[in-house]
Amino acid sequence: MSHLFKRLSSTATVTIKATPSKAHHHAPLPSSSFPKGYLLTGLHAGVKKKAGVPDVGVILSTSDKQTSAAACFTRNAFKAAPVLVSDQILSQNGGRARGIVVNSGCANAVTGKQGLDDAWAMVRAAVALLPASQSKHEHDTLVMSTGVIGQNLPIAKILSGIRDSSNTLGSDFSAWERAAQAFMTTDTFPKLRARTFKIGGVEYRLAGMDKGAGMIHPDMGPASTSFSSGQLHATLLGAILTDAAVSPRSLQNALTYAVERSFNSISVDGDMSTNDTIVVLANGAAATGSKEIDEATDPEAYEAFKKELTAFAVDLAKLVVRDGEGATKFVTVIVKGAPSYKDAHSIASRISTSALVKTALYGEDANWGRILAATGSIPLSPLPTSSEVPQIDPTKVSVSFVPSDGSSTLPVLVGGEPENVDEVRAKEILEQEDFGVLVDLGIGAEEATYWTCDFSYARICTH
Amino acid sequence: MSHLFKRLSSTATVTIKATPSKAHHHAPLPSSSFPKGYLLTGLHAGVKKKAGVPDVGVILSTSDKQTSAAACFTRNAFKAAPVLVSDQILSQNGGRARGIVVNSGCANAVTGKQGLDDAWAMVRAAVALLPASQSKHEHDTLVMSTGVIGQNLPIAKILSGIRDSSNTLGSDFSAWERAAQAFMTTDTFPKLRARTFKIGGVEYRLAGMDKGAGMIHPDMGPASTSFSSGQLHATLLGAILTDAAVSPRSLQNALTYAVERSFNSISVDGDMSTNDTIVVLANGAAATGSKEIDEATDPEAYEAFKKELTAFAVDLAKLVVRDGEGATKFVTVIVKGAPSYKDAHSIASRISTSALVKTALYGEDANWGRILAATGSIPLSPLPTSSEVPQIDPTKVSVSFVPSDGSSTLPVLVGGEPENVDEVRAKEILEQEDFGVLVDLGIGAEEATYWTCDFSYARICTH
The missing domain is CATH 3.10.20.340 (ArgJ beta chain, C-terminal domain)
Incomplete structure (x- = not known):
């Protein structure tokens, strides 16, 4: 066994290997590969100190169909307020939601009743951005937070940021990139991926973003929806969007399978966060009149979708390891x-x-x-x-x-x-x-x- | 949260805090506190490269009574040859053994059949040092190894060292210290402790030595003796000797309890070794004619002994943490x-x-x-x-x-x-x-x- 040195018996100076920049793992993607029927943005609301750095993101489904939603949450006993609130929304809505609101810089974890009130306020502010005619549910968006724990959100700034986000919502690469940037904490580059796939001759799209860096050893279980529950700090957060139509039950089952083989199969430092959350939305905007993919009615289409979702989740999960705090390998x-x-x-x-x-x-x-x-x-x-x-x-x-x-x-x-x-x-x-x-x-x-x-x-x- | 620095984007130089010497944790002990009826030594047999550094140790009970022996071994699936051999000896002898032979510098782990042959050869060489009249069993000593894994022992050197040990066997502080030194690998000081205690008005003595440094997160279970199995790389090794008389069953039960609350409650780096072993011998040399302490016949005496053994094991275990590789706290x-x-x-x-x-x-x-x-x-x-x-x-x-x-x-x-x-x-x-x-x-x-x-x-x- 080699010994670089055995024991420091006095103040010593060590030369450290360079950690090369990983920014080349983020590159522009063609607009045609992003799923249809989504509007996104990210902007600086003032949670983070540095001016101009996005810290609030909004993702909205504009599909005229119902949008299915599923999530896996950290199994940590100290689940942060946004985890508890998102889990409750999925349960109340029977696996439907039309959007996601996220902030970075403050995790809203270990924040008691105030934390829950703040998370609900973020949801209501994001729901107000949806066309009223489309909302079937009072709480029609999910919520995620990442950052420092034990501190309350600067909620007035965040709510103001969510309202302002309507000015920059878009569907081109830069809109997707802004949203991905809003997820970042100690990440060195935004993590955004997209791909197309075909099931039964119809082309669908998958796009997603995630963030990691530290406290990365997720163990997430499915949301507490009636058909199948669980929790993840720096935290793993991710959002996956598709324009396929998938039933709520099958979307949750496919995500649970995919998360086990992707995000639950990565480790940066072995520590599980209180905020880890992966959400998937499926809005059916790819094809008019198509039936929702469901494991009972079309097992073959379901298996094909599950396979695509798993491979895509693996891609997103690997990006988190590559950009892990202190990682050189x-x-x-x-x-x-x-x-x-x-x-x-x-x-x-x-x-x-x-x-x-x-x-x-x-x-x-x-x-x-x-x-x-x-x-x-x-x-x-x-x-x-x-x-x-x-x-x-x-x-x-x-x-x-x-x-x-x-x-x-x-x-x-x-x-x-x-x-x-x-x-x-x-x-x-x-x-x-x-x-x-x-x-x-x-x-x-x-x-x-x-x-x-x-x-x-x-x-x-x-x- | 303080950031010493966030990310090294180029070759950087860092000044490292001094790790103060821990050698003051090793100090002479009065000869009166060592248990009666033991002869010990440690010597350089040539396993380690550095001349004069002890790498073979021998501990023999010279009591004219039967000596009880118990052990806890690592639960790792890749149990090293000395672990398998010691476990078998305890089982064959019904919890009796009159000595321990140890080497440092080579762990005799992942060494196949040759490794088992070598461990048995060490046992036979140590048994040959016992007065023939006293040995009730062919294999009357236990064996331990620590050091590099995947390499065969330099067995000729070790056997020669065991034979030579008869020249320096002793019972004073320096003999105990030599034995403790023979356990060391990356340890920065020998770990030797002794204390006296009274049960039922009779004074008994406990002394012990151990070693650690790296791969320290033991999870040890009791030996596979008929009454109750388990395994520990740098490895935790320890030997505890007492001149109390304790039945084999009660010695194993007391050790299992003590190890759970001492050695199984320490961690340096979270990694479990293939060689971890704690052995206790009880030779009854303190008082002539006294009955063996047993939980069935005298539960009060047993509880008192278990309590003493546990407190002593905690002392030895803490020394390993204090001298852990890279530890400053x-x-x-x-x-x-x-x-x-x-x-x-x-x-x-x-x-x-x-x-x-x-x-x-x-x-x-x-x-x-x-x-x-x-x-x-x-x-x-x-x-x-x-x-x-x-x-x-x-x-x-x-x-x-x-x-x-x-x-x-x-x-x-x-x-x-x-x-x-x-x-x-x-x-x-x-x-x-x-x-x-x-x-x-x-x-x-x-x-x-x-x-x-x-x-x-x-x-x-x-x-």
Whole structure:
């Protein structure tokens, strides 16, 4: 094992590797790829000190059809006011909502009754922007907040900002970009993605934005709607918009599935926020007269939509890891050969959050011993079909490093036996910004993927 | 929130706080406080490169009574060869063993059949040092290893070292110190403690040694003896010796209880090793003719012994945290008002391992939001007496910082409401090397204590 240095016995000076700018991950997108029937904006309302920086965003569906809405919220016991309010709205409205209002700079978390009043006031202000004729529900928008916790919102400024947002609502790239900017806290670039897809010959669009940076280890469950509940601080927030028509139930089920395999499969620092929220709206504006996609009436269309939504959510989730506070590496952790998806996911999560693994990744040290120790540190779960609890068999476990440049993988442990590792080749892989760690348990057919980053000096210094 | 700096956009130079020497925590102890009937030594056998540094240790019971032995081992799935061998010996011998052999510098982990052969060879070499007349069992000593994983032991050197140890076996302070030194890896000082206690008017002695530094987040279960199994890399190793007479069953039960509240309640980096092992020997050499303490025949004496063993184990465990790799703070995390000990312990563990909490501790930042987010990130467990799962009530939770100098505590959150915190006073407490974090859930009567340290730059750099 290499020792950069073992212990600081006096005041020492350390030279730190550069963290390259990640801004190239944000680029203009063609207007044709954004879903129809949405108006958006972001503007500076004065939550953040710096003039001109967007801190309030509004997303409205202008479709003449009903708009379905679904969400996954943090499972943290200290759910912030906007989480509680959005969950209640989805439940009251039966999975319908026509918009989203967001602020950054203050999380409205641990703010008691005042916090709830403020979140409701944001909702009412955003609803007032919708054409009255279209609103079926008194509370027809959801609400999200991110930023400092334990402080009340500067609510007068925010309400004024929401009112002013009507002046700049738009549907072109710059409108989408402004909305994405309003989500940002310590993020170094806005995170906006869009794509088109076809189901049954009809073209639909998906676009979305999210933010992360710190306190990123989401574990979100579905909203407390009648058909299926849950919670996420810096916080993961995301909004996904589509012009497909999807029933509320199927939209929630597809989102719950997608979130488990995307946002619930990323970790920056292993800490779960009180505000994590992912919302999806489906407004049916792509095609007139088309029926809502529903798993009962058209399972094939539902599966196709779920697949598209999951792949898109993975794209958005990866952006959060790439821009994680202090991250210099983007590491894909794959656990295969597991008896259950749950076991594969738990072990991938454990590897992805191990401080010793993450510091070794930063140090570009092929320390498979740390990966193995993390792998073996959690018990497997009982299988539903048997009373027997599966056990890891050390003689069946293999570990490899996987380069991102298409060159061959480097096995470091095969069937429990350490390989004679080519240290030069290991360094070649670990010096890359992107690479993978593959752990094969060799005792099952299930597989899970997790996306994580290293622990660099910047992590220690970033609050 | 203070920002030392937010993001390194270019190569930067950082000045790092000094990590003061902890060597004052090791001091001579009077020979009268060491338990009777033990011979010990430590010597340089050549596992470690540096000449003269002890890397093999031997502890032998010379009592003419039977010596009881118990152990807790890491629960990691990749149990190292010495863990598997020691567990088997305890099982075969019905909880009896007369000694311990240890090496540092190589963990004999992930070493397959050769590793098991080597561990058995160490046992046989140590047994050969016992007077033949006293050995009731072929394999009458336990074995422990710590150091690099995935490499075979330099077994010839080690066996030669064990044979040579007979030249320097002793019972004075320097013999105990040599043995303690043989446990060390990245530890900066040997960890040796001793104390006397009385049960039923008879004076007994307890002495012990341990080592830690990195990969310290033990979760150890009892040995697979017939009456009650489990595993711990840098690794936690410890040996506790007493001259009380205790039945094998009661010794294991007392150790299991003590380990849960001591070694299983510490964390340096949140990572569990493949080698963690705590062994206790009880040789009855204090008093001739006394009966073995057993929970069935004398519950009062058993409870008194369990209490002494637990307090002593806590002392040894705390030394490991104080000397943790990269640690500059010693932080006691107390969770009270919990519905069960298990919940209190799980939440204290979660707070103690949160990267965001640990970096805030290093930054001397009274960031109760991070403490709260960690507290709320794990679900409570069902109570055995009810099908209802308890829930954290955010309006009942209080958080305080507790200074170590006897001055008053600083509440930062009371009944879910943030206090107007005196930042100067907060800084006074957080600048201390030792302080506490107290979380009161306000929904039960159970309490658990955890000991942890901060994440400093040294942590990132220490491999």
